Amino acid sequence: MKEENRHTILETKGLSIGYTSKRAVTSIASNINLELHEGELVGLVGANGIGKSTLLRTLTRVQQPLKGNISIHSKILNTYNSIDLAKVLSLVLTETVASKNLSVFELVALGRQPYTNWVGNLSETDIDIVNSALAQTNIQELKHKKCYELSDGQLQKVMIARALSQDTSIIVLDEPTTHLDMYHKAYILKLLQKLTKETNKTILFSSHEIDLAIQLCDKLIVMTKDGIVTDSPKNLIQQGAFNSLFPKDLIIFDEVTGSFRVNK
Amino acid sequence: MPNTKTYKTAFLVLATLLIAFFFLNISLGSVHIPTKDIFNSLLGGALENKSWQYIIQDYRLPKAITAIIVGSGLGISGLLMQTLFRNPLAGPFVLGITSGASLGVALVIMGTSALGGIFTAVLISKWSYVLAASLGSFLVLLTVLIVSSRVRDTMAILIIGLMFGSITAAVVSVLSYFSSAEELQQYIFWGFGSLGNLQWDELKIFFAIYCIGIVFSIASIKGLNTLLLGENYAKSLGLNIKQSRLIIIIATSLLAGTITAFAGPIAFIGLAIPHITRQVFHTSNHKVLLPAVFLFGAIVMLVCDSIAQLPNTDYTLPINAITSLIGAPVVVWLLVRKKKMLF
Numbered sequence: 240m241k242e243e244n245r246h247t248i249l250e251t252k253g254l255s256i257g258y259t260s261k262r263a264v265t266s267i268a269s270n271i272n273l274e275l276h277e278g279e280l281v282g283l284v285g286a287n288g289i290g291k292s293t294l295l296r297t298l299t300r301v302q303q304p305l306k307g308n309i310s311i312h313s314k315i316l317n318t319y320n321s322i323d324l325a326k327v328l329s330l331v332l333t334e335t336v337a338s339k340n341l342s343v344f345e346l347v348a349l350g351r352q353p354y355t356n357w358v359g360n361l362s363e364t365d366i367d368i369v370n371s372a373l374a375q376t377n378i379q380e381l382k383h384k385k386c387y388e389l390s391d392g393q394l395q396k397v398m399i400a401r402a403l404s405q406d407t408s409i410i411v412l413d414e415p416t417t418h419l420d421m422y423h424k425a426y427i428l429k430l431l432q433k434l435t436k437e438t439n440k441t442i443l444f445s446s447h448e449i450d451l452a453i454q455l456c457d458k459l460i461v462m463t464k465d466g467i468v469t470d471s472p473k474n475l476i477q478q479g480a481f482n483s484l485f486p487k488d489l490i491i492f493d494e495v496t497g498s499f500r501v502n503k
Numbered sequence: 504m505p506n507t508k509t510y511k512t513a514f515l516v517l518a519t520l521l522i523a524f525f526f527l528n529i530s531l532g533s534v535h536i537p538t539k540d541i542f543n544s545l546l547g548g549a550l551e552n553k554s555w556q557y558i559i560q561d562y563r564l565p566k567a568i569t570a571i572i573v574g575s576g577l578g579i580s581g582l583l584m585q586t587l588f589r590n591p592l593a594g595p596f597v598l599g600i601t602s603g604a605s606l607g608v609a610l611v612i613m614g615t616s617a618l619g620g621i622f623t624a625v626l627i628s629k630w631s632y633v634l635a636a637s638l639g640s641f642l643v644l645l646t647v648l649i650v651s652s653r654v655r656d657t658m659a660i661l662i663i664g665l666m667f668g669s670i671t672a673a674v675v676s677v678l679s680y681f682s683s684a685e686e687l688q689q690y691i692f693w694g695f696g697s698l699g700n701l702q703w704d705e706l707k708i709f710f711a712i713y714c715i716g717i718v719f720s721i722a723s724i725k726g727l728n729t730l731l732l733g734e735n736y737a738k739s740l741g742l743n744i745k746q747s748r749l750i751i752i753i754a755t756s757l758l759a760g761t762i763t764a765f766a767g768p769i770a771f772i773g774l775a776i777p778h779i780t781r782q783v784f785h786t787s788n789h790k791v792l793l794p795a796v797f798l799f800g801a802i803v804m805l806v807c808d809s810i811a812q813l814p815n816t817d818y819t820l821p822i823n824a825i826t827s828l829i830g831a832p833v834v835v836w837l838l839v840r841k842k843k844m845l846f
């Protein structure tokens with residue numbers, strides 16, 4: 240397979256995720272072995288409460304794994320200092336930005352923070368990178384708008400542009416399509432696909448838009464109660480990985496169309 | 504960059520206004536002194552009228568400098584707090600930091616007699632006010648911060664600030680029951696706020712601490728800008744949140760604490776100045792906002808002081824009342840006009 244030759248960006252070995260509290264250790268999923276390559280669009284799907292967020296939080300070092308290793312560029316995640324990590328891994332979170340008074344340019348330029356000096360001055364290169372991030376996400380005309388003037392769909396594009404300007408080899412997005420209408424859901428995911436092709440970055444996102452993810456992603460991570468499977472959407476359909484995603488009495492996966500329908 | 508160029512003119516206008524109001528502030532007062540003599544005196548020349556010279560050099564000049572320090576310092580501490588707490592209503596007064604300082608000063612002025620006279624000799628000096636006020640404001644800010652890290656709701660933080668105000672009021676009334684009339688009067692006068700009480704040697708110390716506060720503020724510019732995205736994004740950009748928070752808190756408590764200590768509690772400047780500044784400078788970049796808030800704060804404070812002085816009369820109104828009379832309507836006007844407050 241051609242894929243095997245591609246450079247591995249993120250890798251997990253024997254990863255267990257979950258929470259440790261004072262009393263007990265709650266394991267959510269264990270023995271996760273992932274391998275994400277450069278230029279791949281990877282979707283993370285699964286039912287509510289299955290642990291998608293926990294997995295993303297663990298992969299992005301917001302919380303610690305219970306067991307196992309995560310490495311980015313063959314370097315163990317925990318050995319990165321925070322600035323170096325910010326140069327290889329950028330995030331698009333579900334939460335909205337704290338200050339809606341930021342202009343689009345200012346917000347996207349904040350992605351350059353790990354590279355700028357102590358007072359945050361933008362160099363010519365920084366400005367070029369910010370402008371190309373704006374161009375890649377088609378939001379040049381919004382450049383001088385304030386965030387409170389934007390629609391949800393526009394704001395999501397701005398947040399993606401900010402992650403792009405951070406110039407990392409991997410971008411992780413937590414449910415980038417929530418609150419968006421059908422058109423913008425497809426638009427955002429299609430944009431992510433385009434970005435992986437154009438920039439050769441690895442993009443990992445969690446989503447409930449399984450139908451769209453099947454159509455657009457190079458690879459899917461499917462989380463079910465029985466465990467985690469990773470493969471191309473086509474192979475996953477053949478394996479029947481989507482059949483056990485939701486309780487069958489209500490929703491059935493149609494292998495022919497690659498979509499879910501309600502069991503009437 | 505389109506931004507920096509347009510702001511250059513704004514900065515130039517503000518700087519000119521600051522110098523103009525600085526001279527206006529010095530030339531106005533209960534005694535009329537000819538403009539020529541004022542310039543002469545400021546440039547180091549000796550005046551024939553020795554009392555004029557004394558008024559200018561030992562009263563009006565330190566007062567004008569104090570006004571600049573107070574206005575700019577409170578404005579900047581308000582700006583820092585609005586970003587740190589992600590709340591447009593944050594400010595030294597609303598968050599109870601001024602109350603903390605007041606409580607410290609009340610304990611020093613009135614607590615000494617309530618606790619017995621042992622500490623009196625040590626405590627009764629202007630420096631003890633400064634120390635107590637700074638300590639009080641630092642403790643309140645620390646408490647507010649600990650609470651805000653546990654409670655995500657910003658409304659809760661503001662309520663806690665209000666509660667500190669109530670606690671201060673309660674402690675003051677308990678203390679006033681035990682203290683003498685002079686002590687009570689001393690505290691009430693301190694509560695009016697005053698810019699004109701400082702001698703040169705006190706002003707030097709005041710200015711030194713203020714400078715440290717400003718240095719910390721400048722050091723936190725990048726962190727403040729990153730915090731505009733929210734803490735989780737800031738972390739993902741490699742920002743050391745704990746360190747940035749600490750620097751911001753040290754800066755605000757140094758500024759707000761010492762200003763309250765030296766000039767008394769002064770309301771609304773910390774809250775209103777950053778918002779007025781944002782009306783003129785359409786940016787959230789603290790690299791622009793910080794110097795702009797400095798200029799606006801200094802100008803507004805000089806104007807307030809000129810009004811409080813009531814030119815050519817013997818009356819001096821409490822500065823705290825003037826800033827409230829100007830500041831409160833400004834906040835209301837901003838809310839009504841913009842429908843919502845942004846930071």
